[in-house]
Amino acid sequence: MKTLIVYRSYHRMNTQKIARAMAEATGATLVTVDEVRPGDLADYGLVGFGSGIYGGKHHADLFALVEDMPAAERAVFLFSTSAGEGPENHRALREALVAKGCRVAGEFACRGEFCILRFVTKNRGHPDETDLAAARTFARGLVAA
Numbered sequence: 001m002k003t004l005i006v007y008r009s010y011h012r013m014n015t016q017k018i019a020r021a022m023a024e025a026t027g028a029t030l031v032t033v034d035e036v037r038p039g040d041l042a043d044y045g046l047v048g049f050g051s052g053i054y055g056g057k058h059h060a061d062l063f064a065l066v067e068d069m070p071a072a073e074r075a076v077f078l079f080s081t082s083a084g085e086g087p088e089n090h091r092a093l094r095e096a097l098v099a100k101g102c103r104v105a106g107e108f109a110c111r112g113e114f115c116i117l118r119f120v121t122k123n124r125g126h127p128d129e130t131d132l133a134a135a136r137t138f139a140r141g142l143v144a145a
């Protein structure tokens with residue numbers, strides 16, 4: 001299946017590591033959200049949207065892309081890195097995608113390193129090799145389905 005992965009990553013480039021692992025494992029086309037136009041998504045059978053979680057949701061640039069993309073029955077997946085381990089902060093983007101007619105085929109989330117109080121690093125080293133392996137397995141499973 002022709003697959004596109006769109007991501008936004010800026011704090012520690014954590015989500016970029018996950019996006020790259022997924023793309024390498026599946027042969028998907030990988031782009032940052034700045035590199036894609038809403039109309040481009042029509043060329044793909046499966047589109048992944050991922051970023052860090054900032055203030056409880058995905059990056060605003062992903063919401064802007066979803067808002068501008070034409071409504072269509074499209075298979076999508078969501079992914080993120082965040083302070084937590086689970087996809088509990090995916091709700092807003094999931095709802096935006098569903099409102100555009102998309103079918104959510106899967107969701108992936110893992111911990112990502114972040115800095116608080118300038119000098120204190122949490123989740124140090126994440127995503128690690130185990131997280132990357134899980135991302136590869138997740139993406140392969142979706143593309144094969």
Ligand SMILES: Cc1cc2nc3c(=O)[nH]c(=O)nc-3n(C[C@H](O)[C@H](O)[C@H](O)COP(=O)(O)O)c2cc1C
Pocket residue numbers: 008009010011012013014015016051052053054055056057081082083084089111112113114115
């Ligand atoms: C400004 C800011 C806000 C954040 N807000 C949250 C949050 O609400 N919930 C959470 O779990 N993690 C939060 N984090 C942690 C990031 O989601 C985490 O570090 C993520 O891996 C960053 O992804 P990136 O390196 O791809 O940008 C925040 C980080 C930053 C810098």
